[in-house]
Amino acid sequence: MADLFDSPGGGGEAPAPNRPLADRLRPQSLGEVIGQAQILGPDGPLGAMLAAHSLSSLILWGPPGVGKTTIARLLAEESDLHFVQISAIFTGVADLKKVFEAAKLHRKAGKGTLLFVDEIHRFNKAQQDGFLPYMEDGTILLIGATTENPSFELNAALLSRSQVLVLERLSLADLERLAQRAEKEMGRPLPLDGPAREALLEMADGDGRTLLNLIEQAMAWKVDGKLTPDQLATRLMRRAAKYDKSGDEHYNLISALHKSVRGSDPDAAIYWFARMLEGGEDPRYLARRLVRMAVEDIGLADPQAQTHCLHAWETYERIGSPEGELALGQAVIYLALAPKSNAGYVAYKAARKLAKQSGSAPPPKHILNAPTSMMKDQGYGAGYAYDHDAEDGFSGQNYFPEGMRRPVIYAPVERGFERELKKRLDFFTRLRLQRQGN
Structure with missing residues (x-):
């Protein structure tokens, strides 16, 4: 996982030049992390937790290369917790038992454990349930990282004991800051002209790890002058395919x-x-x-x-x-x-837009229930026509707010089953006009 930060060198020991660039740019505090201000800022959930000295179990949901591992490690340091990192891909039940036993020993010694689980959605239901008792008794503080929607991939019991924080893809401005830090660390600028530099940032597609890998490749080239976007694409076309699951290719x-x-x-x-x-x-x-x-x-x-x-x-x-x-x-x-139609999709968006515009306009009183005599006195339900008693099972009454001009929201196409739906819609439209005397 790339560690993204806003301070060259990140403090601490001097970086060894033969270490990977991502490792050399490892942040030393949460304040050095690039991006994610929505959760790390003073008004963000993590900022508030740390200020209150009340860190809870978390699920960090976001795309690759945005700092999930980094944030977990730094949270452990700032909370004075023992940091343990595992991956759900390589960890079995026996490994988990060892982690929990070690956490118990640390707890007895007066040191809490922050257990970071990468790809937590890869654990099955039974394995996810295995975390619950250790979370509840305070043996571990769990931070899970996932690129998948937690609502679909994680157990409800685990989610109820954790707060889900959404991490965002790094913006182009964030990636540019990261590129500048990389250039300062490596002691020279990228061998790219302005448009090629922009193309490199876009190729990373919000993934800081991908960007640092691409920068390391570009810095290794022996070129005269600065490369253009076409020259960059020629050199990176095949290499970039390695990032198909998280970058531009995907x-x-x-x-x-x-x-x-x-x-x-x-x-x-x-x-x-x-x-x-x-x-x-x-x-x-x-x-x-x-x-x-x-x-x-x-x-x-x-x-x-x-x-x-x-x-x-x-x-x-x-x-x-x-x-x-x-x-x-x-x-x-x-x-x-299959026959194609986006009429339902268009209708949904139009309805949402109309709902926002119409605010809190109430339904017409004739379609409101009147369970109390006071509501009947107010006219609730008065004049409602029961459609099953009407000719053709259709009353033609108005169901929109009073005073609203009737809109046309759903417009089915003449393809597939919607051809039949259009016939029905046209039939009811004609009947409505007849029943309303128009």
Whole structure:
């Protein structure tokens, strides 16, 4: 994990020139961390905890290379806790037992333990439950790091005993500060012109670790003058692919997959899907993105598309890799060939916008319930037409706030199942106009 900070050298011992750049730029205090002011500032949750000397268990949720490991280590130092770091990928049940036993011994000696668990979402439910008693009795203060949504990946019991803090990708300004610190540490500027420097920062895509790795590569080149963006792209094109899961390549490929599905090209869609799997992408991430595509780009044109994706995801969870990826691949093909409509998505956004604009306008009184006599006296429920008693099972009454001009929010397209929905919508629109005498 890259350690990001705002002070060259970070204090302490003099950095050895043969150490990796990320290690040489390791911060020595939370005040030296670049970015994450929303949680580290005086008014942020961590700033408030430290000021009150009341640090609680935390889940740090954010993309790679933004300082999760660094923050955990520095929290241990500032709280005078013994720091233990493990990775859920390489740690088994026996290893966890050893960690807990050692923490008990430290506690008896009067020293608390901050246990940092990287990739905590990789632990299964039973392993996650194993932390609970040691958190509750104070044996450990747990800080978990995850790149995945904790709501989906972590147990409710673990989440209820922790505060989730969201770390953000580093901005271009943050990355520029980090690049300047790297140049000062290495004693020379990057061999890049202005546009190439910007391209390098964008290639890091908010990931400080990626940026430092790229800077080390660029600093090792023997060049005359400064490289242009085209020259930079030629030199880094193949190397940058190593960062496909966290850098520019990752987002390029998911964009290619999504747009191929939207463009109804099953061959291109399954190709980009396979490229991401070959690059080591988590199939669960792809499963979530497929559901998103079904909701955003297909919608009610094919209501079965979302169900198909959810079933494919469930199949993967039940049978695992590599067979489970086949179900996801078939979902990719299904989505690519499904009729497309974003009418539901557009309607949702329009409704949210209208809801903000209309503020707290109440519903018309005739559709409000009147459980008390006072509410009846106020006109609640008066004049309500029970649709089942109306002709065609449709009363045509107004359900928008009084005085609001009736908007058109949902406009189905003439594709797939939405063609049928459009017929129904047009039918009810005509009836409404007739019943209202317009």
